[in-house]
Amino acid sequence: MENQRVVPMELLQLVYAYVLILLAVALARFRSIGQEKQLLWASFRMVTQLIVVGYLLQLLFAVRSPALVLLMLLAMTGFSLQIAGSRSKVRMPHFYRVMGSSIVVGCGGVTFYFCLLVVGYSPWFDPRYLIPLAGMIIGNAMNGASLAAERLSSEMHDRREEIETAICLGANPRQASESALRAAYCASLIPTMNSMAATGIVALPGMMTGQILSGTEPVTAVRYQIAIICAITGAVAITSFLILLQGYRTYFTDACQLKGR
């Protein structure tokens, strides 16, 4: 298939697209649902963030500095942490330390493995590849990580009786928290597994759609999509695992006592 040129998106076309958001706002107002302000604010935030990131990416693509690219990745991780922290209703002790180190090691490890070994572009910091791929990996891992952390908190609270019984019988903290850890790990992987099951049948993934729209052969786009889903699954699994591995310890004292009676 011959590569076709992408249809440019002019400002007027964007205004036409934004009409759909205004329609959603109007519907909310008409039915007195009361979400108009939130909807408008969210859309304003989305537009501003995307415009800023668009210019930032253009700058990064032009400068091609490894330090700037790494700084951008660090900022993305920081924002993902801030979003995860603000979303979670019940936070585990030392939330930011546990989440931060797990996201850096889990997502960082998978991103570099994927970029260097799977895609194999050069130079390693090429922002055209590294930033969007890292963004997808961090974004998805953040959702899994939030789920793992939140579920661990609720499981440790709900299973207090079970955990204390195990401790009384001589279990160490890991043995006593085993059921809670298992439940939290499964919960963190559910959205990834669901999206894998639905991919290609219910929904065409964003990256693949974007590549096809920009003229890439569908077969190549599909290959990229398969690879990125593998990377996302690995990142979610590793990040969640690291969170749980560090997280359960924060509920115990050095003398293996469950905190917060």
Place this chain on the structure above:
Amino acid sequence: MVRLHTVGVSRTNQDGKSAQILHEISFSALQGEITVIVGPSGSGKSTLLRLLNRLEEPSEGSILLNGVDIRELDPLAVRRRVAMVLQKPFMFEGTVLFNVQQPFRYRAVPAPDGGSREIARALDLVGLPTKLLQRDARTLSGGEQQRVSLARALISSPQVLLLDEPTSALDRPSSDRFALILRDICRLERLAVLLVTHDLRLAGQCADLLIYLEGGKIIEEGKGAELLSRPCSEAFRRFLAEPKEGEE
């Protein structure tokens, strides 16, 4: 032998104020004897028990297990020597056998032949038939679950047994049977048993040493039946005269 020496516990409340839960508690629990601790709700009985297998730490004083401060010992090793049965027996999902075997799974070295000899002995001690082993533990009656949890605690051949309100969910015949079983276990296994209860009937049936705790302090202590029939302090007399939960 377990010896408590001027043990105190203070906690910081949510409003930032410090509250003294236990004050200068000193007594010894001997092998082959049952020490019963009674007292009104909030008197610090359960906290006292939790200190003994290091579910909590004292703020002051020391707890000696055979002459060694338990803070100098590995907490996991302490809990294998000082077994505790909590007020509400928690049954892990699975059969009675799975529940009774649980302490073996927590050990670094598994018991030879799956611990079948120890399991048979523990079931015999608590008077549970072996045919129950394959039953789903969560379908057992309250009394049976209490005995499974007692058997589970005895599996590791502890030196000290801590029981927190073990008969609170049992009817009178089951509670009487529990008292008999407990006395037998204590004598046969030469265990130092510490029992916290509201049930004065159970206290009378079991106590070699009876301790009356109020406001985190020992108000009175003495030989079980003797102290119950002739209390010295006004506080203990008042406590004995109060109608208790579940009493007719």
